Amino acid sequence: MDIDGLRSRLDSAGQGHLLAFWDTLTDSEKQSLYKELDHMNFAEINQFFETAMQLSKNAADKVDDLLEPLPAEVCGSVSRTDAETLEKYNSIGLQAIGSNSVAVLLLAGGQGTRLGVNYPKGMYNVGLPSGKTLYQLQAERILKVQQNAKELTNKDCEVPWYIMTSEHTKEPTQEFFASHDYFGLKKNNVTLFEQNLLPCIGFDGKIYLANQHKVALAPDGNGGLYKALTSSTVLADMESRGIKYVHVYCVDNILAKMADPVFIGFCLNKGANCGVKAVEKSIPTEPVGVVCKVEGRYEVVEYSEITLKTAEKRNSDGRLTFNAGNICNHFFTMDFLKTVTDPSTESKLQHHIAKKKIPYVNSAGEIIKPTEPNGIKMEKFVFDVLRFATSFAVWEVLREDEFSPLKNADGAAKDTPTTCRQDLCSLHRRMMLQAGAKFVHKDGSEIPHIPSNRNKAEAGDGQRTCEEFNEIVCEVSPLVSYSGEGLNSIVSGQSFQPPVTLELDKDGKLQVSQGINKS
Structure with a gap:
């Protein structure tokens, strides 16, 4: 261990306090802390912090004048599409699945903290008569869409399932799938990989210690997907399987359709390299991000960035002008994924901040559990890559058919x-x-x-x-x-x-x- 070299790097970055307890640590604790710190690029982390804090200050600025409605030619709607066309999209999607060209990718890094459980959300049983968990429902939908594709194409086919976990959810998720024999899926078609972690930082820019020999870390958001795809072997595995299209979704939506052939078929029919599912906003003030254009590029704009006047704008047909509510459900071509995972592109994705109550070790070595937010966690969002799309598609689905997220424990007003x-x-x-x-x-x-x-x-x-x-x-x-x-x-x-x-x-x-x- 080059402790002097590490100390010099930390001091130069203004993070020397991370070794404050070094002399009191055991040899194993020293090795653990050294390994953790030695892999960190502190100058980069400091830059992330400064940029994210500046973006946070600017977030209060409304972007109304920069917003543009979605062009009609990129949009489609399940409720305004005739049955014959829907069947065409379904057939196109099943043909792609039948040719082993489609993979599904699950964002499952979140813990069930708000649900009041200490295990991954995917393992949650909402009380259905069958007692099935979210993971089992999703696995069975994959099995069924494989069967439907085989019946149409007369070809054996498989939809590989890639599951992005976090440090906290990977091991229990692995054990859960193994103990349930992967719910009928082939073991080699279920791949777990881990998203990266970033330090939790105080408002003063100082990295927190979780205890005297461990940095306080948090997952880097579902937008950490793009770095994780390359730091793991997942992208290479997709390419080796001949995957051309990837359907990405979040674990907590109990109504999510894995490898949805209609959505895939719609995107392919549009020639899109990037697509999103959306639901129509229920009211102008619904607290949900909207898919739109900002200065000519596709983006998801948070509701807090739009004034009420803009949120209430309506078209001649009476529908909201900015009505495409984001539900974190995406279609990407492999070529698009390779573009956005390239370091030259991925590095352009900015971190967002979440102000949190972060337990930390004070100068006396005591663990403090704050009652008010005392720092930030930095994260990227999966939809941050939309602006790199060269051909885009938005498929509007019915909320009652396809979107019901599980976020809160029973007793809350919604999403329980x-x-x-x-x-x-x-x-x-x-x-x-x-x-x-x-x-x-x-x-x-x-x-x-x-x-x-x-x-x-x-x-x-x-x-x-x-x-x-x-x-x-x-x-x-x-x-x-x-x-x-x-x-x-x-x-x-x-x-x-x-x-x-x-x-x-x-x-x-x-x-x-x-x-x-x-x-």
């Missing part, structure tokens, strides 16, 4: 296990109704498709939960249907008494359960 469960049950119920099924009470009378005002009032604020109104409990395994296809032959003309589950057993045989409440 209950709302996720309710939204998935609602989607599956609508899938069955569209396939010709009927839902009935115990006495055989049909349950109305639309809840009555009385039921809405009883539920409070128009919300109906699975527990309060068990007639809406309906779960269709992704192994049975990816997005409603094939259900006609199973449920058309039949009546079902909720709760209803459609599942495949280990031999691939359909199992239908109804009218039984599981406690």
Whole structure:
């Protein structure tokens, strides 16, 4: 260990305090701290901090005058596209999957802190009748879309699944998948890789120590994906498999469609090298980033950067001018990914800051847990690369069909296990109704498709939960249907008494359960 050289580097960067406890450490603690610090580029970290803080100061400046609406020619909408065209997009997407050209990439670095659990979000069970976790639902959707592509193309095909974890989520995620035999996927088609970490820094620019021999570190945001793809072997693995298109999404959306063939087909039909899914903003003041153009380049602009006057602008048809709500769901070609992961491009992505309450060691060696934000964590966002797109596409999907994030514990106003469960049950119920099924009470009378005002009032604020109104409990395994296809032959003309589950057993045989409440 060249401790004198390290001390000199730290002093030059104004971070000499990181060795304040060196003489009191054990040999193993010294080795651990030295290894951690020796790999850091402190001049670069200082520059990251200065740039991020300056950008944060400028974030209060409104960008209204720089905004441009999305050009109509790059946009498409599932609700304003005819059935024949939707089927064309679906076929194009399945053809790409059938030729082994598509991979899915999951952003799963976040812990379940806001959920009140100490394990990765993907392992969370929201209380569905099946008890399936987010990871299992996603794995089964991959299995089903592979099957659908094979049926169309008559080719065996595989969709490799790349999962970006963090230091905190990688090991438990690996153990979880191994203990569940990868939910039926081939082990070599599930690749975990780790995003990078950056030091947590006080408002004075000083890096915090988490304890006397370890730096306080945090994941570098989902935009750390682009550096992680090259620092790992993932990009090379994609190329070796002949992957041409990558679908990127976040772990917490229970309605996310893996390798969505309609989305992929739409982007390919547009000739896009970069695409995003979006949902229509519900109200002008909805706190969600919007996909638009800024000075001629595609970007996601945070709601805080737009004035109310601009947020309320409407087109002649009455729809909001800036209405494409970002849901962190992207399509990239491999050529585009190779461009944005190149260091000359990736280095242009700026860090955003999040003010946090960061536990740290004070000068007396005591661990302090602040009650107010005392520093920042720096992160990049996955959508920061949109501005490098040379051909772009935006596919608007229905919120009730494709976006229900899991962020908060039950008791919060939204994005909870209950709302996720309710939204998935609602989607599956609508899938069955569209396939010709009927839902009935115990006495055989049909349950109305639309809840009555009385039921809405009883539920409070128009919300109906699975527990309060068990007639809406309906779960269709992704192994049975990816997005409603094939259900006609199973449920058309039949009546079902909720709760209803459609599942495949280990031999691939359909199992239908109804009218039984599981406690």
